[in-house]
Amino acid sequence: MTASLPQHIHATGDLPKVAWGRGSYVYDADGKQYIDGSGGPAVYCIGHSNPEVNAAIKEQLDRIAHGYRYNFSSDALEELTEIVRQRCGGTLRHMVYVTGGSEAVESCLKLALQYHAARGEMPRRRFIARERSWHGNTLGALSVSGFLERKRAFEGSLLDVSRLSPANAYRPVPGANAETVGEACARELDDEILRMGPENICAFIFEPVVGAAGGCVPAPRGYAKRVREICDKYDVLLISDEVMCGAGRTGTWRALEQDGIEPDIMAVAKGLAAGYLPLGAAIYSAKVADAIHGAHGAPMTGHTFTGHTACCAAGAAVQRIVTRDRLVERVAAMAPKLTAMLKDALGDIEAVGDIRGRGFFQAVELVKDRESKVPFNGERKLFMKIRQQAFANGLICFPVGGNADGVNGDVVIIAPPYNVSDAELTEVVDKTSSSIRQVLKAEGLA
Amino acid sequence: MTDSNSHSTSNLGELDRLAFQHCIFPLADMAQVRSHGPNIYVKGEGVTLTDQHGKTYLDMMSSHTRANSLGYGNAEIARAVYDQLLKLHYVGTVDNFVEPTVRLAAKLAAMAPGTLDHVMFVSGGSEAVESAIKLAKQYHIHTGRKPRAHKIVSRWNAYHGATMGALSVTDWLGTRHISEPGVPGTSFIPGPTCYRNPLGLNDADYGAHCADFLEQQILREGPEYVAAFIAEPVMQAHGVQIPPPDYFPRVRDICTKYGVLLIVDEVITGFGRTGAWFASHHFGIEPDIMTVAKAMTGGYFPMGAAIARREIVEAMPMFRHVHTFSGHGGGAAAALAAIAICERDGLIGKARDNGHYFLTRLRSLLADSPIVGDVRGLGMWLAVEFSADKQKKTPFTDTTVKDVVRRMKDLGVIASAIGNSLEMAPPLITAKADLDRAAEVTAQAVRDVAARM
Numbered sequence: 001m002t003a004s005l006p007q008h009i010h011a012t013g014d015l016p017k018v019a020w021g022r023g024s025y026v027y028d029a030d031g032k033q034y035i036d037g038s039g040g041p042a043v044y045c046i047g048h049s050n051p052e053v054n055a056a057i058k059e060q061l062d063r064i065a066h067g068y069r070y071n072f073s074s075d076a077l078e079e080l081t082e083i084v085r086q087r088c089g090g091t092l093r094h095m096v097y098v099t100g101g102s103e104a105v106e107s108c109l110k111l112a113l114q115y116h117a118a119r120g121e122m123p124r125r126r127f128i129a130r131e132r133s134w135h136g137n138t139l140g141a142l143s144v145s146g147f148l149e150r151k152r153a154f155e156g157s158l159l160d161v162s163r164l165s166p167a168n169a170y171r172p173v174p175g176a177n178a179e180t181v182g183e184a185c186a187r188e189l190d191d192e193i194l195r196m197g198p199e200n201i202c203a204f205i206f207e208p209v210v211g212a213a214g215g216c217v218p219a220p221r222g223y224a225k226r227v228r229e230i231c232d233k234y235d236v237l238l239i240s241d242e243v244m245c246g247a248g249r250t251g252t253w254r255a256l257e258q259d260g261i262e263p264d265i266m267a268v269a270k271g272l273a274a275g276y277l278p279l280g281a282a283i284y285s286a287k288v289a290d291a292i293h294g295a296h297g298a299p300m301t302g303h304t305f306t307g308h309t310a311c312c313a314a315g316a317a318v319q320r321i322v323t324r325d326r327l328v329e330r331v332a333a334m335a336p337k338l339t340a341m342l343k344d345a346l347g348d349i350e351a352v353g354d355i356r357g358r359g360f361f362q363a364v365e366l367v368k369d370r371e372s373k374v375p376f377n378g379e380r381k382l383f384m385k386i387r388q389q390a391f392a393n394g395l396i397c398f399p400v401g402g403n404a405d406g407v408n409g410d411v412v413i414i415a416p417p418y419n420v421s422d423a424e425l426t427e428v429v430d431k432t433s434s435s436i437r438q439v440l441k442a443e444g445l446a
Numbered sequence: 447m448t449d450s451n452s453h454s455t456s457n458l459g460e461l462d463r464l465a466f467q468h469c470i471f472p473l474a475d476m477a478q479v480r481s482h483g484p485n486i487y488v489k490g491e492g493v494t495l496t497d498q499h500g501k502t503y504l505d506m507m508s509s510h511t512r513a514n515s516l517g518y519g520n521a522e523i524a525r526a527v528y529d530q531l532l533k534l535h536y537v538g539t540v541d542n543f544v545e546p547t548v549r550l551a552a553k554l555a556a557m558a559p560g561t562l563d564h565v566m567f568v569s570g571g572s573e574a575v576e577s578a579i580k581l582a583k584q585y586h587i588h589t590g591r592k593p594r595a596h597k598i599v600s601r602w603n604a605y606h607g608a609t610m611g612a613l614s615v616t617d618w619l620g621t622r623h624i625s626e627p628g629v630p631g632t633s634f635i636p637g638p639t640c641y642r643n644p645l646g647l648n649d650a651d652y653g654a655h656c657a658d659f660l661e662q663q664i665l666r667e668g669p670e671y672v673a674a675f676i677a678e679p680v681m682q683a684h685g686v687q688i689p690p691p692d693y694f695p696r697v698r699d700i701c702t703k704y705g706v707l708l709i710v711d712e713v714i715t716g717f718g719r720t721g722a723w724f725a726s727h728h729f730g731i732e733p734d735i736m737t738v739a740k741a742m743t744g745g746y747f748p749m750g751a752a753i754a755r756r757e758i759v760e761a762m763p764m765f766r767h768v769h770t771f772s773g774h775g776g777g778a779a780a781a782l783a784a785i786a787i788c789e790r791d792g793l794i795g796k797a798r799d800n801g802h803y804f805l806t807r808l809r810s811l812l813a814d815s816p817i818v819g820d821v822r823g824l825g826m827w828l829a830v831e832f833s834a835d836k837q838k839k840t841p842f843t844d845t846t847v848k849d850v851v852r853r854m855k856d857l858g859v860i861a862s863a864i865g866n867s868l869e870m871a872p873p874l875i876t877a878k879a880d881l882d883r884a885a886e887v888t889a890q891a892v893r894d895v896a897a898r899m
Contacts, residue, residue, distance in 0.1 A: 123626065125626075125627060126626065126627070131666055146666065148665070148666055148667070148668050151668070152668055152670075155594065155668060155671045156594060156596065156631075156671075160627060160628070160630045160631070160632070163633075163666075173645065174645050174647060174651070174652075174655045175643075175644075175645025175646050175647045175652075175655075176645065184644075184645065187644065188644075191602075191644065195602065195617055195623075195634070196622075196623050196626065197620075197622075197623025197624065197626060199623070200623050200626040200627075405662060405665065406662065406665050406666050407665055
């Protein structure tokens with residue numbers, strides 16, 4: 001059958017049934033093969049059906065599925081915690097485990113609030129976030145997100161949040177260029193903190209490399225460092241949302257390693273257990289831990305499945321492989337090659353405005369006009385059509401829309417498994433190129 | 447008051463002492479008030495004020511808030527108020543009106559831009575803004591087109607008042623963040639500033655960016671949730687921010703496109719301040735709701751109003767809002783008298799011409815100053831903006847602007863420090879000779895302060 005994806009990204013209407021997967025490939029019930037060029041939504045970072053991970057999960061299930069976190073610790077949890085500490089480095093040694101990215105962000109927000117409460121600074125309740133950002137689907141995470149389409153139905157019940165301009169070197173704020181946009185956007189943060197009163201500001205949250213809302217937009221040069229300085233100046237906490245870009249996706253385990261800074265609180269999920277079981281974490285620094293633990297003993301946030309034992313076993317198994325096989329280093333080494341391949345394959349398409357990203361988190365942005373960077377009309381839903389065409393061609397990629405201004409814009413995200421082979425990478429790039437070309441032609445745009 | 451404070455004020459005169467002991471000084475820097483004393487005046491005549499020590503000042507701020515547009519000691523307005531208070535001062539609110547209030551409503555409808563013709567009377571600017579916001583929200587509920595529209599877009603550095611609703615759309619003078627969290631659903635976008643902007647663009651390009659930003663913000667917030675955009679036609683922050691001519695026409699179009707009501711806050715600018723009855727006239731736009739106060743009565747009676755288009759008011763079976771002193775007879779009499787004086791004496795045209803004269807004088811006297819970056823004005827509202835480095839347009843972070851204002855006061859002219867600028871808003875009746883003196887004193891004070899650097 002021909003897959004016909006529904007028009008809304010969250011819809012689950014008439015879809016093919018998944019049957020099985022192996023490595024970089026997925027097969028549906030009709031036997032059709034798909035190459036997983038984006039690890040779903042940047043999740044399946046070591047490929048599908050890894051026998052080592054499956055064995056580790058089974059072994060844990062055979063012992064016990066879940067020892068309730070607030071009764072027990074576990075080997076799996078302690079092993080994973082130690083690995084994550086090693087990977088994070090610095091003072092990011094404390095974590096609250098959850099079952100996914102939204103819960104991780106929600107926990108980050110609550111940790112930040114609790115930090116200020118612990119210090120007696122109760123008025124620090126306001127979050128500052130950015131436009132064209134995505135932090136998750138729970139109410140707090142949704143509130144800080146700059147993604148109208150996904151918020152519409154919930155308006156009126158969201159937190160009042162300040163949102164700044166997106167920091168985007170390809171689409172810099174007026175008056176800035178690719179070089180100066182980092183400083184200009186950082187200054188916006190400073191201004192907003194002063195405008196709202198530093199004594200009211202809890203935290204600034206941002207994705208070091210913007211995912212679904214922007215299409216792999218890396219923090220412009222110098223931006224993250226300046227943001228860190230500004231947060232420190234006003235005792236505002238810095239939350240790094242690394243749900244999509246973290247856990248090695250960008251070629252360092254922490255995305256912000258490349259920017260040379262440590263956040264106060266960080267969300268990871270997706271790649272942490274690589275989709276084998278639901279797992280995420282809110283990781284926090286010694287500074288935050290000292291305040292919270294000192295005043296309240298422990299974080300006042302947690303869920304039934306916090307530190308679920310089998311999930312931790314999956315995470316530990318995945319991270320053992322990532323470490324042993326030096327997969328993060330591999331991503332860093334191969335990233336320039338992926339960029340070059342995308343540029344070779346797509347560079348001649350007039351509608352390709354930008355190819356960007358970090359590590360195995362790269363994106364192709366389509367524009368109506370290269371010179372002016374004017375996007376195609378959002379009503380065309382070009383990105384959905386590319387998603388559909390790619391799927392028909394046997395490629396799973398992750399096209400997103402509205403990146404240019406919240407309504408218009410089309411980006412195709414490529415996020416292959418860290419252990420993808422050269423041949424598989426070529427197939428991903430070729431199918432991405434042919435799918436985009438087919439859609440542009442069918443739309444009369446090429 | 448603590449003992450040490452009592453001690454430090456023990457050498458003051460009786461009025462000063464009573465003021466310190468019993469008055470709250472709203473929005474005053476108390477350290478500064480303690481070092482310079484409160485300003486206690488005992489007499490005013492025309493544009494001249496006399497303080498308790500007998501020193502006289504040329505008041506180029508129209509009583510600090512810019513409300514006193516017709517000068518001190520106006521017997522006509524005072525008599526009109528007196529007569530009305532004796533005849534019938536007040537009959538309540540809801541559907542009860544004294545005669546002059548109805549006549550004033552009709553008069554304002556005739557004067558207001560475009561089709562604005564329904565008036566909600568209140569006691570001042572904050573209440574006027576509060577009323578405008580509630581009109582906008584309720585309008586969307588009743589028309590059914592955007593029943594969930596509750597968001598208001600405002601601008602960086604906006605000042606719209608001190609009550610919670612008005613305060614929530616305010617971003618100036620440090621009044622907002624002290625009472626955070628505010629009313630939910632407010633967002634702030636850049637507004638066109640003169641001379642200096644965070645992007646380093648020229649004024650026209652920055653104005654275009656700010657208009658684009660409004661459209662982006664409405665789209666980001668979701669047009670169906672955005673009830674209104676509120677803006678001062680000429681912003682007060684950092685001194686008389688005159689937008690480029692294209693800005694408000696574009697803002698008007700964007701608001702219309704998305705069914706967002708445009709609230710133009712003319713509390714400062716209304717009734718002649720900028721050389722037009724209302725500043726909207728300069729930009730050729732018609733707001734959906736306009737707020738006025740201050741100079742409406744020449745400052746002789748606390749009064750304000752939200753003036754809306756008929757369609758907005760007729761959409762609602764009942765406007766769910768009330769203030770005890772809506773349409774007080776004394777205020778209506780004062781407003782009718784003040785408007786009549788402006789019309790009879792041609793004060794709006796005079797404000798335009800004399801304002802231009804004053805601006806030209808200031809520009810020529812300050813042209814060579816090493817610390818003056820910009821001199822601008824619209825009608826009788828003018829600002830001198832300072833820069834520590836004129837090349838880089840670096841604002842002063844020290845007390846320079848306040849020092850200039852203080853020096854001017856020593857020399858007998860009252861002006862205001864507003865952010866990076868010195869501001870003057872002379873009464874509309876000010877004679878050219880007084881403007882000459884004010885310009886000369888300004889230049890001398892600027893010279894004196896610059897010389898000390």
